[in-house]
Amino acid sequence: MKYQVVIGLEVHTQLTTATKIFCGCSTRFGAQPNSQTCPVCLGFPGALPVLNQKVVEYAIRAGLATNCTIAERSVFARKNYFYPDLPKGYQISQFDLPICVNGHLDIDLEGGGTKRIGITRIHMEEDAGKLVHADIPGVGDDSCVDLNRACTPLLEVVSEPDMRSPDEAIAYLKKLHQIVVYLGICDGNLEEGSFRCDANVSLMPVGSNVFGTRAELKNINSFRFIKQAIEYEIERQAEILDEGGRVIQETRLFDPSTGTTRSMRGKEEAHDYRYFPDPDLVPVIVSPSWVDEVRQSLPELPDAKRERFVKEMGLPEYDAEILTSTRELAEYFDATVALFPQAKTVSNWVMGEVSRALNEDGKNVTECPVTPELLAALLKLIEKGTISGKIAKTVFDEMYKTGKEPEKIVEEKGLVQVSDTGAIEAIIDEILAREAGQVAEYRSGKDKLFGFFVGQVMRASKGKANPAVVNDLLLKKLAP
Amino acid sequence: MKITRAEVEHVARLARLELSEPELDTFTSQMDSILAYVEKLNGLNTDDIVPTSHAVPMENAFRADQPKGSLPVEEATANAPEHAESFFRVPKVIE
């Protein structure tokens, strides 16, 4: 390919505040249309916005987690345009004085190493409502407006055009997604539109450092679609450039059903948003002490967690990566290790049995019936030799189903491991007598039959025989 | 001329105001004389002047993140020229 792609991303994250950014209506998703509205978010005459303080706090959190400078003074501005889902005829946003500037995120590259992606700014703004084509008799072609989402708080995170491949774009988005979810400021739900992405894509000849004309891709609501949209756009622009044409600056809509983008020209007139400071709102002043307070309250972020898991707990990179993929999983792991300080064993269980059971059940780790306390108790039973690792899996399944303590399950089901050499010897003797032929083969050099004998003994003991003891005794008895 | 008829037409489009031909003529000449009048501001040097957006200095007006009841949906839509169930109803966008 003779072109280098240049990608910048604008991400809208919907904040998990209880109420909207400028009024006291609930932000709950999925309510009856227009049932979560009031004079303010309906843009009724005379109504005035008042800023939700939590939105500012969340913006500071996001800014600190992405290495931004928090502006001491930021200002809300009106972005003026007409659309039926925009009640006031303007969106309250921030323009020349956003709350966070000059940040960055480091992303991991496919072939190893990291790359720093600049974050130009993060600003606070209100969301628009929804324009839908409801299937209501008699409505025909008309559109229907639901303003429940209008005035919901958003943070718009604008990156520098620092990404050079769709994979880098995805890595950046996943990282940002992980951070806002970790921070507890966004639920990260892509399908419900809690994390939305617009991509600015342009091409320039390889070796050049002069950016080409960009297209802005809108309406992308999954990581997979983002990749598709960018890839399609690279192809489209390359074709134009190959034919000696010029890419025009425009907004293009991604169509998930075809995997293509199409121009939105004609749909909207040339935009002139006529930004100006909103006279209904006052400047937001963030003192250094407020920033410090928020900094103190930040949770440990994924990168720091991962490093701690590797350096302090001695976990492999792979484990650390998986365990920190969500804040909840990492917290589950941490809580278990606190009670049973053998990190690798806990990691194996969390990544193994715990994740498998949750996956099968479609549950989140916070809903896991086997709490960190119960899991630690189970691991202690293995450590003490009360049950074998194999039996422990059976016990785990039972715990997951019933939420009962492992000791109780072991007792009720009689699963205590048998380590008594006399009892095990008796079983071994019986098997060796029954399988005389196999014994002879083993003794004549067919070593791999050893596993067969172990299996027979374990089966006969219903899995309760201590495998170490079985091994020892078998070796002795089978010795020629 | 401070403003042309074509510019007035453009502004009317931005402001979503359908103006008649006579209105366009009248507004062009009236806006022209008003803009000529406001030209006098350019006689003032304002290079180092901080713009005023609030006459009385003010900052940090917040509300707590506590729910306050919404309007009953019938009241929210009661003034709507047209609604369908609890939606506001509008003509579709013609491309």
Add this chain to the structure above:
Amino acid sequence: MELHELTLNELHGKLKQKEISSVEATKALLARIDAVDPRVNAYITVRHDGALKAAADADARIARGEIAPLTGIPVGLKDIFVTKGVKTTCGSKILENFVPPYDGTAVAKLKAQGAVLLGKLNQDEFAMGSSSESSYFGTTKNPWDLECTPGGSSGGSAAAIAAQTATATLGTDTGGSIRQPASHCSCVGLKPTYGRVSRYGVIAYASSLDQVGPVTRDVTDAAIMLGAVAGYDPMDSTSVETPVPDYLASLEQGVKGLKIGLPKEYFIEGLDPDVKKAMDEAIATYRALGAEIKEVSLPHTEYAVATYYLVATAEASSNLARYDGVRFGHRTAEAKGLIDMFAKSRAEGFGAEVKRRIMLGTYALSSGYYDAYYLKAQKVRTLIRQDFTNALSEVDVLLTPVAPTPAFKLGEKVADPLQMYLSDIFTIPVNLAGTCGISLPAGFSAAGLPIGVQLIGRPFGEDAILQAARAFERETEWHKRKAAL
């Protein structure tokens, strides 16, 4: 004295003494409205039943011994105030049928005291005008001369006081909209400091300039009304937490030793001789009362009108974008698609002056012109504000004319918007500076039209200008004259 002639304070005294009931007073005012309002057209909406019911509630409250200053007082509100369940038009066709689901803060405060809402008063459409002629519901006439305008935009508020069809009223003032009609109708009109009264539930014209204030028969009534509506409101981010003083407490303290400044830029050529005469007499009165008179300068006065018409129209163009025919208000019957629906609904719903200001404001904010017009105006506004800070550090209050001329004839300035705008030259700077000003009756022209003078105070110095206004009122009889209707 007829019940409809009483001041708020006089009526309060009679209600408190149980000499009369609120129902009696309200009936008297409603009868007066029925008798004279067809000629004055101060009201857009009259609430016959609602007012009587509220009056009966007030009487019950008084019977329980719970009387507040406004309990049982029949008041009128400019139709810019959002009133729950009562049609609120803002003088516009676009809101012809708008019945709000909520009360604004000032309205809620009046209701909480048990005031009786007689109805909604006429005004220039969206408060854009100086003559009340831009109302969709017909022009209001000046009770002193039915051929003349009452001024505007709160023309209905001032006319109702002059016509004695309300005991007290509230208006709003963005560039003189309380003070100028008060001057033209011989009322007291107070524009408080920006942030003093909540704007929540007041339909926005220019958000950084709009302010709620009383139009009343005398200064005491203005002090009572301001006391009732002033104060911090968590629903308005631009309302200020400065405590509200007891305006009545200091009202009678006189002006001895008070330093009164006369801004030289306000004594211009072209000032009507009758206005000039009233000013000279007011100066003499204050001097006789022991005030110290001093010339001061507000050097950027000549830029105020230009600044105002950029700032106010820019904000208005955005504030009025919400009238799109989707959630409330007029919608055209013949739209081809969405954009057409917007453009036609707005074209049909707004009158000429509103359209003109939306156009001007849209232009001032548009790409390529923002710096030259809007930003420039906001910078000049800083200079104008500094003028007032400087002048008001030399003197305690400023004394100026309210309008260059007495009330003009209906139709006289409709064709020339710029001439109309220039008539606000003495009131606009106060809004740009964000401080307070009061208009009070100070004489009559040879033709018998009222003339007011204006006192301008420091930010949140409403008590000082009320006190100075009251001292003048005590010495003069102008406020006692009644329009013959």
